[in-house]
Amino acid sequence: MKIVDARVVVTSPGRNFVTLKVETDEGVTGLGDATLNGRELAVVGYLRDHVVPLLVGTDPHRIEDTWQSLYRGAYWRRGPVTMAAIAAVDVALWDIKAKVAGLPLYQLLGGASRERVRTYGHASGRDIPELFDSIRARQAEGYPAIRVQTGVPGLERVYGVGHDAASDAARPVVEDWDTAAYLRSLPGVFDAVRQEFGPELVLLHDAHHRLTPIQAARLGKDLEPYDLFWLEDCTPAENQDGLRLVRRHTTTPLAIGEVFNTVFDYQTLVGEQLIDYVRSAVTHFGGVSPLRKLFDFAAQHQIKSAIHGPEDISPVGMAAAIHLDLAIHNFGIQEYAGHTPLTHEVFPHAYTFTDGYLHPGEAPGLGIELDEELASAHPYEPAYLPINRLQDGTIHDW
Secondary structure, X not given: OOEEEEEEEEEOOOOOEEEEEEEEOOOXXXXXXXXXXXXXXXHHHHHHHHHHHHHOOOOOOOHHHHHHHHHHHOOOXXXXXXXXXXXXHHHHHHHHHHHHHOOEHHXXXXXXXXXXXXXXXXXXXXXXXXXXXXXXXXXXXXXXXXXXXXXXXXXXXXXXXXXXXXXXXXXXXXXXXXXXXXXXXXXXXXXXXXHHHOOOOEEEEEOOOOOOHHHHHHHHHHHHHHOOOEEEOOOOOOOOOHHHHHHHHOOOOEEEOOOOOOHHHHHHHHHOOOOOEEOOOOOOOOOHHHHHHHHHHHHOOOOEEOOOOOOOOXXXXXXXXXXXXXXXXXXXXXXXXXXXXXXXXXXXXXXXXXXXXXXXXXXXXXXXXXXXHHHHXXXXXXXXXXXXXXXXXXXXXX
């Protein structure tokens, strides 16, 4: 079997998605997700101009060798553009291999380690009543765990709360940020949520990298009475030493890693057990192959998985994540923000979401297809994540 063609499809059925479609001389095709939110076209160029020419004529079954060739052969390693492109190839090749075997991908990864995959959903509100309504909506959808985000007094908008206007903008939207107001208000939000919904509702929170280590330590300590499942991205984790300070001061579990690209980003964090959950996505970490290795490394330190799963991970990337979730032993939880109905039409899939749990289905491969005609009717639309500035105009780290 040989690869005879590989094409990049860009579509925007609600969000921009970049999909690699690999075709073989035996008529078996595989799909991979190469979406990089806000920088999609950079990955498109990398794939079309530098990766696809290297794939034609190669054996699709040589997944590990292909991965190492793409990673090491370019000399310029790592980075989100490179790793998203490699991820698309890796996932597409796993899709092909599983289809040839006539098995769902999770069976090639060792088979199921559980019956279904627990998820968490997103709830947010500009104020407490709006937040409560959002939490109740997620509960009605069956989510067993809910990430809580809320507005900050004195700020007009906060990323992750309500409709993200930045996703529709041709230029990044500028949002104000006030760390002191955030730190003052958030514990009261969780106190109100616990009083309203009780102690059994599983709650999470994402700080979106906005805090220094000592600020993150304070927040983790202040949130301890509310028994969070985790505090996510409490401080920019490129400064891995900073997590030592956070860990010393709070027992609130910590989740890190959605902006990481390789296992090297995790060496200190995992080796010293400074975090409790690894948050990388299949799409941004180079695919199924390296993410499975990361989970094996994390398992040696009693750290669990929590694959990144926002709306800008396409159903292709989500399908790959669910197969991994079902197979690995140290599964923790899966983020699932869902997709628009139109997105589901563009990407028909076998995976299901029932009563707050996902299952990849039993179709061979990833269990996902791409309706290219419908995809072409929804072309790329420029979109960017927002930029945070402090009240004096300084760009804020996040």
